[in-house]
Amino acid sequence: MKFVDEATIDVAAGSGGAGCMSFRREKFIPFGGPNGGDGGRGGSVYAVADRNLNTLIDFRYARRHEARHGEHGRGSDQYGAASEDIVLRMPVGTIVKDFETGEVIAELLVPDERVLLAKGGDGGFGNLHFKSSTNRAPRQKTPGWPGEQKKLKLELRVLADVGLLGMPNAGKSTLITAISNARPKIADYPFTTLHPNLGVVRAGPERSFVVADIPGLIEGASEGAGLGHQFLRHLQRTRLLLHVVDLAPFDDAVDPVAQAKAIVKELRKYDEALYQKPRWLVLNKLDMVPEEEREARVKDFVKRLRWKGPVFQISALAHTGLDPMVQAIYEHVAAAKVVLPPEVDPRFDTPVGVADA
Template sequence: MKFVDEATIDIAAGNGGAGCMSFRREKFIPFGGPNGGDGGRGGSVFAVADRNLNTLIDYRYARRHEARNGEAGRGSDQYGAAAEDIVLRMPVGTIVRDAETEEVLAELLEPDVPVLLAKGGDGGFGNLHFKSSTNRAPRQKTPGWPGEQKKLKLELRVLADVGLLGLPNAGKSTLITAISNARPKIADYPFTTLHPNLGVVRAGPERSFVVADLPGLIEGAADGAGLGHLFLRHLQRTRLLLHVVDMAPFDGADPVALAKGIVKELRKYDEALYEKPRWIVLNKLDMVPTEDRAALVKDFIKRMRWKGPVFQVSALAREGLDPMVQAIYEHVAAHKVQAPPEIDPRFDAPTPVAMAEPADD
């Protein structure tokens, strides 16, 4: 399936039905009163997050979504029927913006919770609505109110706990394959990953987190070079960034210079993203002679002036992965926002009422 994380659509809620002007006409009733009913309400447009969806590809091709209009009122006190609402199902993590004002209308973070995007118009009033003791034969009626129409910009930001960051061909896809259930495309050339991949990592019974693999970054990514800058938005909801560094580049480049270039691009793109917790994963150490690994890692940390966590792994050989996975889970679990416990009103202790002290005689 093609991964699409942006789309622009037009939505239109239904118009309200017009009110009816009618009078009762029956045999032997020469002065029948008004009996024109009100119009029905137009259909509204709602958005709902669906955990079974992971792309906005449906909205790339279906760009116009309209709800039906409400029915007009009729005589004999008959009100018009309200139109059905339409529900647009989108992936969890979708941000809905007004395309003209850039105002954020909704952020779909909870599945199956409907969010109103465009309200349907109310129905018009029939002359039955205007009947009173002083106006027994009203000839007023009103048309239905128009429904809202909007042009929306949809932007998907995947919900992942951990994001993989690094140069193309640094081994990010191999790493996510080794630690999770994701199966991205893996090849021996750069830019193999063309869209984000999500994987669930199990750290033990009832212990899991979600990791996202993004296309690699290159120098100038913040200015539009390569593919990585198109998907950096997906890292903005993560709790931890794993900077994957290739310790055995095929062209003999300096890993420290390459790693500093990635950090520089990250900071140019978004300062808040740069300030996120970031750990370094030194990958492909199986390609470094055993007697040279310790000195190479020590030199890397010294020249990077790095004081955070560092993990020495080989994603291909599955070496050093379990300690890293356990440490990541502990960090993610410690920073998750716990929902406040629900209070059962049946067992809620009543608030004591202060008693007035008796007056002295």
């Protein structure tokens, strides 16, 4: 299935039915009185968070969603029937914005969360509604109220605890494959990853976290170069970023330190809040560095980068150094979950639609 994380839709709730003006007319019953019923309510449009969806592709091709109008009132005290509501199922993590103003209408962060997008119009009043002791034969009625119509922008931000950050071919897809049951495409050319991939990492019994892999970043990404800038929004809900660095590039002219600095620079240009998130350094592909050179190369890299945070030395392909890193990540994520109360961070632990270990 094609991954789509943005869509624009039009929603229109149904208008209420008009009230009826009618009088009871039967033989031998003079002055039967008013019996015009009220109109029915128009259908509303709701959004529901569905844990089984992970893309907005359904809304890329079906852009107009209209609820039916309510039925008109009728004589003989008959009220018009209300119309059924429309329910639009969206992935968990979807943000609904007003297209014109950019105002956030709703964020679907909890499975089965239900949000009203467009309210259906109420039905009009029939003349039965206006009957009183001083108005025995009312001839008033009201039309139904119109339903709301809105143009909305849908934006999906995946719910993950940890995000992988790095240049193309840094080994992010290999890493998520090694620590979870996610199976993204892996190849020896840049931009193999074309859309975010999610995987659940098991750190032990009842100990897990969700990791997200996005397409690699390159210099100039904040201005639109490459693919990664399109998916950086998916890292904005993470609690921790893993900066994956290829410590053994094929081209000797490539400087891993310069690449790492470029990634950090692009991250800050894109979003200061994303730049301020906790970020750990993961030095990958150490199996391709001669054993006698590894320690010196790691020290040189950390010194030139002026890195002060945690550093993990791994080989995703050879599955070395992964377990200490996974355990440390889980402890950090678990501590962050304790700090944030549910009303501040109402995310759930394991979104469905991601690969499970």
